Amino acid sequence: MKHTFRSAASIAIATTMVALAACSGNSPEPNNSGGATATGTPPAETAAATKPAETRERVTIKLMANFNNADILPGDQAVIDKMEETLNVDLEWIVPPSTGYKEQLQLSLVSGDYADLILFPSETDDTFLNAVDEGIVIPVNSYLDQLPNIKEYTYDISWEAVQTKRDGNIYAVPRTSVARNDGFIIREDWLKNVGFEVPENREVTIDQFTEILRKFTFEDPDQNGKNDTYGFAAFLNTNKMIDPILSSQFGNLGWQKSGGGEFEYMTPMYDKNSAVYKEVLGYTQMAFKEGLVDPDSAVIDRGASNERLERGITGIRSEFAAYMPGTEERAKKIDPDADIEYLYVQDREGQLKGVAFGTATFGVWGLTNKAKEPMRALEVLEWLLSDEGWEIAKYGIEGVEYKMVNGVREYNPDVKASWRKSIVRRANDGDFFLPASAPVEQQQYLKKWVDRSIETVAFSLDQGFVPPASKEPAFMDFQLIWDETITKIMIGELPIDEFDSLLAQWYEKGGQKYVEQMNEYIKSTQQ
Numbered sequence: 126m127k128h129t130f131r132s133a134a135s136i137a138i139a140t141t142m143v144a145l146a147a148c149s150g151n152s153p154e155p156n157n158s159g160g161a162t163a164t165g166t167p168p169a170e171t172a173a174a175t176k177p178a179e180t181r182e183r184v185t186i187k188l189m190a191n192f193n194n195a196d197i198l199p200g201d202q203a204v205i206d207k208m209e210e211t212l213n214v215d216l217e218w219i220v221p222p223s224t225g226y227k228e229q230l231q232l233s234l235v236s237g238d239y240a241d242l243i244l245f246p247s248e249t250d251d252t253f254l255n256a257v258d259e260g261i262v263i264p265v266n267s268y269l270d271q272l273p274n275i276k277e278y279t280y281d282i283s284w285e286a287v288q289t290k291r292d293g294n295i296y297a298v299p300r301t302s303v304a305r306n307d308g309f310i311i312r313e314d315w316l317k318n319v320g321f322e323v324p325e326n327r328e329v330t331i332d333q334f335t336e337i338l339r340k341f342t343f344e345d346p347d348q349n350g351k352n353d354t355y356g357f358a359a360f361l362n363t364n365k366m367i368d369p370i371l372s373s374q375f376g377n378l379g380w381q382k383s384g385g386g387e388f389e390y391m392t393p394m395y396d397k398n399s400a401v402y403k404e405v406l407g408y409t410q411m412a413f414k415e416g417l418v419d420p421d422s423a424v425i426d427r428g429a430s431n432e433r434l435e436r437g438i439t440g441i442r443s444e445f446a447a448y449m450p451g452t453e454e455r456a457k458k459i460d461p462d463a464d465i466e467y468l469y470v471q472d473r474e475g476q477l478k479g480v481a482f483g484t485a486t487f488g489v490w491g492l493t494n495k496a497k498e499p500m501r502a503l504e505v506l507e508w509l510l511s512d513e514g515w516e517i518a519k520y521g522i523e524g525v526e527y528k529m530v531n532g533v534r535e536y537n538p539d540v541k542a543s544w545r546k547s548i549v550r551r552a553n554d555g556d557f558f559l560p561a562s563a564p565v566e567q568q569q570y571l572k573k574w575v576d577r578s579i580e581t582v583a584f585s586l587d588q589g590f591v592p593p594a595s596k597e598p599a600f601m602d603f604q605l606i607w608d609e610t611i612t613k614i615m616i617g618e619l620p621i622d623e624f625d626s627l628l629a630q631w632y633e634k635g636g637q638k639y640v641e642q643m644n645e646y647i648k649s650t651q652q
Contacts, residue, residue, distance in 0.1 A: 181213055186502045187240035187495070189219040189233065191226040191488070192547045200542025203525040204517055211513075212504055220544075227252060234261060241496035242505070248286045248297065248489050249591055257289045257296050262491035264294035268503055274510035275503070278551040280304060285650065286484035286589035298506055301550040302487035303558070305578035306373070306479030310444040310452055311337075312434070313466035315346035315354075327574070328469045328477055331374055331408075338417040341440035347460075357412060358439035359422035360430035366608055367422055367615060368443075369409045373479035374472045376401045379585025380647060388640055390586060390647045395628065395640055403624055409615040423616065435459060441468070446574035447558035450567065467574045477581045484589035485552065509549045518545050520561050527561075536562035555579050588650060592642035600635035607631060 197205070197218070209216055219240055221229040231252055233239040239261070245253035256262040269276055275298055283299035290296070308327075316323060319340040323329060329337070338356030340346065346354055359367050376393065383391040386398040393401035412418050419439045422430070433439050435456040444452070446467050456463035471477050496502045508514045520534060521527060521542055527534040550557060555575035559568045594600055610627045613619040628636075 181501075183213050183215065184498055184501055185215045185217055186242070186505060187217045187219065188242045188244075188502075188505070189230065189240040190244040190544075190548070191223055191230075191246070192220055192544050193223060194543050195220050195222045198541045198543060200521050200526045200540050201544040203522040204542065204545045207517060207522060208505065208508065208514075212501070212508055214501060214505070216505065239493055239495060241493060241499075241502040243491045243493060244300065244488050245297070245491050246488055248289065248299070248484065248486060248589060253297070253489065253491060254289065256491060256493075261493055262296055263494050263499075264296055265298060265492050265499075265503065266293075266295050268500055269295070271500065272503055272507045274507050278510050278554075280485040280552045282481075282484050282584055282588050283486050283552075286486060287489055291646075297489035297491045298503065299484075299486040300488045300490060300548070301552050302482075302485055303550065303553060303555050303579060304481040304485040304582050304584070305445070305555070305575070306477070306481070306581045306583070307443055307445050307578055308467055308469040308574070309441050310434070310446075310449055310465055311468045312341075312346070312437070312440040312456075313464040314460075314462050315341055315440045316466075317464075318346050318348055319344045323466075323468065326469075327467055328471050330471055330475070331371065331473065334371070334468075334470045335412075338412060338441065339415070342415075342417045346440060347437050354437070355419045355439045356417040356441060358419050358430045358434045358442035360425050360427050360442075361423070362427075364608070366612055367409075369405045369615065370412055370418070371408050371470060372405050373583075374470050375404045375408065376472065377405050378478070378480045378583050380587040380643065381585070388644050390644050391640070392585070392587075395631070395636060397628065397632075403621055406611070406614050406624060407621050410617050410621060413615065414617045423612075435463070437463070445558065446578060447555070447560070447571055449571065449574075450560055450563055469577070477577070478583050479581060481582045481584055486589075487550070506549050510551060515551060518549065519557055521545065533565065534561065538562075553579055586647045586650070587643060590643065590646045592639045592646070594635050594638040594642050597635045597638075600639065603631065603634035 197220075205216055205218075208214075217240075219233075227246060227250075230243065230245070234252070234256060243256075243262075245256070247253070253262065279299050279301050282304075283301060284295060287295055287297040287299055316337070319337075321337055321340060341354060341356040343352075345351070357370055359370065362368055378393075380390055380392045383389055383396075384399070386396070391399075393399050393405070396402070409418075419425075419430070419433060421433070425433070430439075430442055431444075431452060432455075434442050435452060436459055437456075449465050449467060453463065453465035456465060469477055490506060492499055492502060509518050521536075521540075523529065523534075525537075526540050526542060527536045529535070546557070555578070556572065558575060559571055563571075607627065610619065610623065614621060614623055632640075
């Protein structure tokens with residue numbers, strides 16, 4: 126089989142060439158000679174796509190993606206071999222180092238040397254939006270009826286999110302991320318040391334959660350005789366801000382039907398008639414003021430936050446249930462008695478419900494005008510979501526990553542694969558995230574919490590829509606003030622009531638138009 130992987134060296138050379146082209150002001154125009162038009166009308170090859178793969182001419186499909194590893198690993202090589210054999214294609218993968226992915230993506234688009242399929246960071250990423258506007262990324266509507274797996278295993282909210290221009294066209298295939306209501310990982314050994322017993326369903330009230338934070342901070346949960354622990358492990362998100370400790374638990378479920386006021390739909394963050402968001406900020410401020418939060422939270426990222434929990438500096442952090450085993454394994458290397466479990470926090474009515482993150486996507490696959498045979502390119506994603514492909518995406522190739530022993534997969538620890546789980550995902554299939562090499566009993570235990578996270582999710586009605594008002598200069602400039610003020614309120618540098626003044630300014634800087642446009646959009650989706 127022919128395999129092509131673009132190396133870091135070749136990417137560096139391309140970067141230099143693009144930089145020179147940009148300096149000369151002669152950036153090439155988008156190539157519109159591909160196999161589909163900007164309106165998504167498919168070429169004649171669409172009809173031929175239904176033929177058996179072996180009867181079709183072999184073609185090369187170029188894909189650019191952001192994976193954790195830039196270099197292909199043996200387990201992934203076997204998966205790609207299978208894909209190429211089944212689909213009768215050669216796959217050319219362009220996988221730059223993840224830390225420089227967006228820069229390399231932008232350079233490839235500017236140079237005109239871009240792939241047939243590109244994995245963009247998100248449906249709201251500027252690189253993606255610009256590629257759509259310039260006709261580099263083309264609609265996929267015309268192909269979806271022949272891609273039943275992609276249609277079946279993608280959330281409706283995700284399809285709404287990639288109707289980028291709101292012109293009836295769908296401009297990408299979402300890489301689905303299972304929509305879920307994440308809870309918290311917690312040092313169970315600390316719970317035992319401070320004498321706190323969690324209910325069997327692993328659900329506690331807001332007051333009980335606060336009690337745990339205080340015990341973990343002030344009652345020497347690691348029993349080392351020192352005052353050196355903190356209850357909560359916060360961290361900076363991708364926007365370099367700290368997230369509130371609790372949010373959905375106070376009723377912050379994003380855009381929902383309004384309880385009254387000027388607008389039919391509203392989110393607590395912008396609701397002048399609701400105290401919910403101030404309560405969210407107030408709880409986080411209380412925790413910071415009492416010293417219940419790791420003081421390094423304002424300068425560390427997610428990974429460093431998890432590492433501090435593993436070292437026994439903090440006791441609780443928000444996390445996806447399926448990641449418990451990895452956290453516990455690393456923690457036990459430091460402290461053999463470390464025990465990591467899961468915890469949920471109920472809302473004030475005693476219910477478990479939390480808003481899903483974003484639009485249930487983890488990046489989007491854009492089909493470009495470079496694709497001479499668009500359907501063949503999209504079939505790569507389609508096949509991986511089929512029953513045959515999904516089995517391989519979840520578990521790998523038998524005889525390469527694992528062997529069957531008494532009906533159980535026994536994995537070879539020396540064979541690694543990270544790409545196969547990063548290309549596509551099925552909506553609502555939380556099993557995908559369970560560690561395949563873990564004992565069956567452990568998988569079944571984790572599955573309880575993963576399924577519970579999926580069952581209790583709520584969707585915000587905005588469906589990822591970004592109102593045009595958000596692009597106005599005054600609005601964008603004020604966002605910096607908004608972020609800074611919210612952070613200062615949460616860490617206790619400003620009083621809670623400062624939010625009232627901030628919200629009034631936000632409406633003056635374009636927020637009124639923002640809410641009006643959001644209401645117009647939501648109404649259009651509810652008909």
